[in-house]
Amino acid sequence: MFGAFSSEWIKIRRRAMLLWGLGGGLFFAVLATIFTIERAVRTFNPFVERHGIRVTFAVLEAPDGLVHGVVDVSTLIGIVALCLFAGAFATEYSQGTLRNLLVREPRRVQLLCGKFLALASFIALAVVLEILVSCAVAFLLAPGRGITTSAWTSSAGLNDLLEATLHVIVASVGYGLLGAAIGVLLRSPGVAIGAAVAYVVPVEAIVVGAIWSNGDRWLPGQLLSALAHGGTTDSSYHHTLITLAVYVLLIAAATLMVFRRRDA
């Protein structure tokens, strides 16, 4: 499996992968941090609420205020991972390179797992970097707006930072697994990315909004978003973790079965 992991890293280091995989997430993380701090208000009132502003200084001055912006856009960071994984797996089929890989590593489970772990490690590093940069941006902007940052550097603040980082990483890898499964299934990068994004963004939203109001407790995209937030009022942290673990097992098993059995 290490061979597959290490060979995948050669492909990850391509400029386009770094640009989209790292640059995409970094863009959303920094933008969210800037908007969150710049649009925060000292007190909440009906006027700012009408303008979609939901963050007050008090929220940002809490220990977990440092990563408030990043966590808010964790779904977008996850969608970057979703596209990256779907594209990486589907391209091996569409480009014909999968056959070369299978000749050198015919143990398909090892190949798939090695490739997945390499992409997962890249996403984990990307999320860490995105959070570090967004923290730096937050520390730069907060004093200018009069937001107190002392709680961010307290032990509770550091603990919240680590927790949030871990949650966003796990959620992003979860989105990646979904992308990998769709990539293996559809085998065309364009179709796979389109289908993956369409499912996670509008389809789940429509299902929850119009058909199944309780869907945010059970649909994978909703649960991944809940996990990045460390659980929500509708879906507790433990419920989210357990349900996602079941999804991970099912999706991973189905993907492995399709990848093992299908002709290359």
Add this chain to the structure above:
Amino acid sequence: MAAAVTTTALSKRYGPRLAVDAVDLELPAGVVSGFVGPNGAGKTTTIQLLLGLCRPTSGTAEVLGRPISDPASYLGRVGALIEAPSFYPTLSGRRNLEVLTRLGRIDRGRIAEVLAMVELSDRANDFVRAYSLGMKQRLGVAAALLPNPELCILDEPTNGLDPAGIREMRAVIRGLADRGISVFVSSHLLAEIEAVCDHLVMIDNGRIVFQGAVEGLIDAQQTDIVATPEHASDAQTLAELCIAAERPARVEGGDVHVQAPEDWAPELNRRAMAAGITLRGLTIRRASLEQAFFAITEGSKSEREG
């Protein structure tokens, strides 16, 4: 000599189409075996079956003595170029090979060696997207040679190569055989196969229509003796003499084409002399691989239709 590849009733069905139909194959080790057939005959599917890339519908096969149901047990000793060479366009040729060496746990030192063998060393650091088709083909052969294979399977390795490239590819293939590597090379260019192979497998509509030595195949074909009388007006008389001796003959231009084995040429000369015909030329025209192929495939088509 041990066989590099054996298959028994190997079949692969895609929906209603039988792409490979009960193929019994035996490729001797240490020689260059050619695999010929028209496009869509089943060459690539057979190769994919041997490489474990697809599962047979029925039948069995062994590669280097190991069953194809366990490709991990033999693919480390096999190099392959499958169909059009596929690489990552935004990685250099060298990096593309590195992906494969890491994956197959192959010594990285082999990269420089195989790049030199296919004469790509000076372009090895360029992105593959900047390569011509011929260069990609050579990189594909380099990738196949990476594991220092005992068996090298090359699917249409001369596709996209210019005449000089084709000649170099022939030399590479012969060089592999000289080092004792078994080579299984598919092509629809029969002249290429004839130039480089010792052993031949012909496939048509998923069925093997011939396998054996190239020489044996050509020898088994009807040869033509072409006699050129000194005076063109004698051609018809000479043809009638041959027909009287139960040798089919026809006149083309001033020549008489006689369907007869090579050793009948002296007899033809004697009969012409006896009839007062002086010959200006007497040549043996042996069937080419292409003629042999069409003779066999036409025969098998008639059998199927009959």
